[in-house]
Amino acid sequence: MELLEIGRCAREAEPQVRGLSTDEKNNLLLQCAADLQKHAEEIIAANEEDMDKGRANGMSQGLLDRLLLTKERIEGMAEGLCQLAALDDPIGEVLSMKKRPNGLLIGQKRVPLGVVGIIYEARPNVTADAFGLCFKTGNVVILKGGSDALSSNRAIVDCIRGSLKRAGLPEDAILLITDTSRETTNAFMKMNQYVDVLIPRGGAGLIRAVVNNSTIPVIETGTGNCHIYVDESADLDMAVNIIVNAKTQRVGVCNACESLVVHEKVREALLPVLSRRLKEAGVEMRADQKSLPLVEGGTPADEEDWGREYLDYIISIKTVSSVDEAIEHINRYNTKHSEAIITSSYENAQKFLDQVDAAAVYVNASTRFTDGFEFGFGAEIGISTQKLHARGPMGLLALTTTKYIIYGNGQIRP
Amino acid sequence: MELLEIGRCAREAEPQVRGLSTDEKNNLLLQCAADLQKHAEEIIAANEEDMDKGRANGMSQGLLDRLLLTKERIEGMAEGLCQLAALDDPIGEVLSMKKRPNGLLIGQKRVPLGVVGIIYEARPNVTADAFGLCFKTGNVVILKGGSDALSSNRAIVDCIRGSLKRAGLPEDAILLITDTSRETTNAFMKMNQYVDVLIPRGGAGLIRAVVNNSTIPVIETGTGNCHIYVDESADLDMAVNIIVNAKTQRVGVCNACESLVVHEKVREALLPVLSRRLKEAGVEMRADQKSLPLVEGGTPADEEDWGREYLDYIISIKTVSSVDEAIEHINRYNTKHSEAIITSSYENAQKFLDQVDAAAVYVNASTRFTDGFEFGFGAEIGISTQKLHARGPMGLLALTTTKYIIYGNGQIRP
The missing domain is CATH 3.40.309.10 (Aldehyde Dehydrogenase; Chain A, domain 2)
Structure with missing residues (x-):
């Protein structure tokens, strides 16, 4: 799919994903967990292609280890999705509701961000993890993983899209950018019309590249001295x-x-x-x-x-x-x-x-x-070292925003 | 002052400004209000230089009206600072404090953003207003106003720096970029080391330029269809x-x-x-x-x-x-x-x-x-149409962030 087409599909799926009930989201996460385990062999076969290429390209042992998927690691991915299903759904909570002197009732309601872009390296476990976090919070996710993990990511995304389709939910809740060229990645970072927030997950170099090139708001996860x-x-x-x-x-x-x-x-x-x-x-x-x-x-x-x-x-x-x-x-x-x-x-x-x-x-x-699990959030998207939006370990709340809802009975501004 | 020197001065002043007590901040705001009125004639004289240049350059009547400062308008600026002094100080509040199973007490405390950059057009009233909002929330502000208002902005900033100096507080709580060239503005938008957040205030063109060029996190205030x-x-x-x-x-x-x-x-x-x-x-x-x-x-x-x-x-x-x-x-x-x-x-x-x-x-x-005052915030920085950090009318809270404070008694991670 072309990049712009991916953006359009994401925006089209967004209202449906935003409107899913907690039960629909949790059931789908559990189904995905089961399907990932059911399709473990296909995913491992796809991963072997990536591993073979990695070895042929002289990838370091450390990177190869991060790229490798085994039956146990796929079980770990599935277990992560099950844990997300068990967490409270933050969406829909009204944080406060106050009455103004003119009778307007003004409340602040927690809602999804919309379309979340994730740029990451050759770590295929991030694929399922990022989808789970975004889906639980009612967001559509567009993934741009490292080119070295393309076959693995494709297999995982296909599996998840299959679960969505069978559940009658929009497949485009997860979209994968398969053109891993630099031009496409740069264009992705400027798709403000289609993407609400961009989260880089990876080393300092990747994060710096995203911060320097993105025109979309970025949540920066950073280094720790x-x-x-x-x-x-x-x-x-x-x-x-x-x-x-x-x-x-x-x-x-x-x-x-x-x-x-x-x-x-x-x-x-x-x-x-x-x-x-x-x-x-x-x-x-x-x-x-x-x-x-x-x-x-x-x-x-x-x-x-x-x-x-x-x-x-x-x-x-x-x-x-x-x-x-x-x-x-x-x-x-x-x-x-x-x-x-x-x-x-x-x-x-x-x-x-x-x-x-x-x-x-x-x-x-x-x-x-300093860790989302140790802080009791039950999930972690990363640890923000910027001061805007989220600071420190980020749980599900970091993938949400708010909107004001106002109940009136004919008020006009004097 | 050179741009980098301005950045360094801001970072140096930051810890002192962050550490000011509510009383110190409120007293200074009231003093600034008095000093602006005391120096109204000098400020109006400086504004006349800008107005003369504006007329000579064929500035439209609408823009000239936005540029104009009168005794009444300076009183309005002073009144705005007094209103800020009367508002609750959001800094230092601990939003929650929870005990983890291992005994760690984890709290989230509201703190200033640090150094805030404001880029705006030829509206000198924004100068005092932006300073007041940032100072009330313990932030250092770096201002980059329109070149057409340079003399007016200089006069207002000099007046405020005088108030700070006489109060024994860091003058560099407010810094003005006087080189209004495009190169300097572009360099300013990439000073991530010195500036924590950038807020454009003005028309759609200005906001788009900042969103497209800044590598610093931006709070986007936008258009309303x-x-x-x-x-x-x-x-x-x-x-x-x-x-x-x-x-x-x-x-x-x-x-x-x-x-x-x-x-x-x-x-x-x-x-x-x-x-x-x-x-x-x-x-x-x-x-x-x-x-x-x-x-x-x-x-x-x-x-x-x-x-x-x-x-x-x-x-x-x-x-x-x-x-x-x-x-x-x-x-x-x-x-x-x-x-x-x-x-x-x-x-x-x-x-x-x-x-x-x-x-x-x-x-x-x-x-x-949809307005900070109508929503009862007592102040307004702008109305955010982005989803990150702040959405809708922004009061003082939008100029703050949080940090986690953790009380332990020897806990180590197993």
């Missing part, structure tokens, strides 16, 4: 446990700790113990001059380290002489994602919560909790 | 009153009615009476074939009329045979701003509220109420 600051009054055992957890529990994720900021008064008590633990876990430590002698196996940090998101077994270590200096350092180098203070001081805890500019600011806990 | 649909069960006296009000109470505004949609069963009873009233008010009526014979002084409408925002004493008239056809017509041609149904049918009222896709949907009331 997350800090943990150990205050002078910190419980040091707690500090060690939290830092080791935030750095090593999973290193390739945006809410992992990348930089440690230490008050000079606890440096000597903390760093020898901590660096032994981190070294045991295989973490490379890049420390500033003041802390380096206390860091077992440390190497000198340079200016560039303060701004790095390693996504690896590496941490930078910076000494400060006050909570104010810590806050200033963090606000200069962070990516506005997740930041933590370890402290026993009421005053410093409140100051850190107030003054650190980030989507999530913690006292005495690991930054690894 | 607003419809009123008269259902078969409508109270026709009410319908006439509402239509005349929505069309003629003020024609040059985005919430004025531009198109009438009439059910065929009430056409004969409604149109002769209505068209007489509209004709008396000087309204040109462009009607479809079926309604034309009933419209006194009407002319034939063509396809283009359905999509026009006239902003003038003109209205288009379309006949339909059902509420469904009305909804389909409106959803095809509207600009998602404000739409109304006049009806006595419970079922059709609910259907219209549900299915019409717009920021504000009315039953039995004039579309002219």
Whole structure:
């Protein structure tokens, strides 16, 4: 299908999808889950084509692993759709309804965004996941996946469209852009008439390309250069446990700790113990001059380290002489994602919560909790590091907007 | 000041402005109001320079009137700042605070956006207004006004910076871009590092230019092709009153009615009476074939009329045979701003509220109420016709975002 035709089909399906009842949406999600498992072999066969091409093109082991679909992974995709079916439907709730002096009743009602565009890399599991999130919230989704996963995506989308068709629902609730050329992708990012919001899911390069080229409003999910600051009054055992957890529990994720900021008064008590633990876990430590002698196996940090998101077994270590200096350092180098203070001081805890500019600011806990599931949303579209529309972990609500509904009895404006 | 230097100054002032107390902000707004009136003569003298240049350049009477500052208009600007001082401060409110099973307390706190960029035309009253809205919500504002109002804007900004300085507050809470070249404006729209959100205020051309060129998130305020649909069960006296009000109470505004949609069963009873009233008010009526014979002084409408925002004493008239056809017509041609149904049918009222896709949907009331003041917000930044972040009339809340604050006692992720 041509790009403009895809846009037109999406807009045509939009009113029907927006109008579906909660039961219709949930039943369809459960049916899709069953159908994905039923068609697992076909999907895996399509995925093997992609894998073969990937190997022939010299794709790295890491990327191949992300591309691979197995029976278990397809079960995981199906399980995700079932979980979405079990969540509350946010659509239709009236958030408030107030009476104006002239008698007008003005309410704000939660409604779908309309048509959501998702641009992502060669991770076919995103295909079912993105559809599920959008469908649950009454949105039509247009998918533009990585070219390396085209066969896999086609098989998954065909399967979902089959479920929709058999249920008598609009197949065009999910549309796949199969022309993966750069020109088409660029044109897609400028289809303001047909797409209400664009969400890039993937690495920093993909996100930057979408932010720089899209004329459609974008929800930016971003990188995390997350800090943990150990205050002078910190419980040091707690500090060690939290830092080791935030750095090593999973290193390739945006809410992992990348930089440690230490008050000079606890440096000597903390760093020898901590660096032994981190070294045991295989973490490379890049420390500033003041802390380096206390860091077992440390190497000198340079200016560039303060701004790095390693996504690896590496941490930078910076000494400060006050909570104010810590806050200033963090606000200069962070990516506005997740930041933590370890402290026993009421005053410093409140100051850190107030003054650190980030989507999530913690006292005495690991930054690894910044996550839609950990926050209790039951689903996650991504973690927004922009300030518009949604900030921090995004659940289903991020895929909705509101409209004002006004009940009158003949009011005119004087 | 160079553009990048302006960006740096804004970011440097941001933490101080964000941290101001409600009293500090309100006192400053009142002081600015007093100082604007005190310096009214200087501001008017600067405005005369702009007016002279405008006249010499053959600026239209309408634009000259928008550019003009008088003692009364400066009093109006001051009065606007005093009204803002009287409003509740939205910053710092914690919207919810929930306990997770692991004991983490997760709250969502309302905070400023950071640095707000405003791009507008030669309307110097916007200068004080935009500053007031941004300052009240703890934001730094960077202003880029029309080149035709440069002297006026400079005088107003100097006055406000003087008030800030004398109060011991950061002068850079307000910054003016004085290089009004197209290159600088384009560069400004790509300063993602320094600006958190960009709000264009002005006509459709300005807004389109910002949407198409900005890489910074934009809040789009837009045009209004607003419809009123008269259902078969409508109270026709009410319908006439509402239509005349929505069309003629003020024609040059985005919430004025531009198109009438009439059910065929009430056409004969409604149109002769209505068209007489509209004709008396000087309204040109462009009607479809079926309604034309009933419209006194009407002319034939063509396809283009359905999509026009006239902003003038003109209205288009379309006949339909059902509420469904009305909804389909409106959803095809509207600009998602404000739409109304006049009806006595419970079922059709609910259907219209549900299915019409717009920021504000009315039953039995004039579309002219779509306005921050009429909705009871006490202030208005504009009316958003996009679906992200804010939709419909925007009050102070549209200039805020949230951050998650998390209280723990040593939690790590298992």
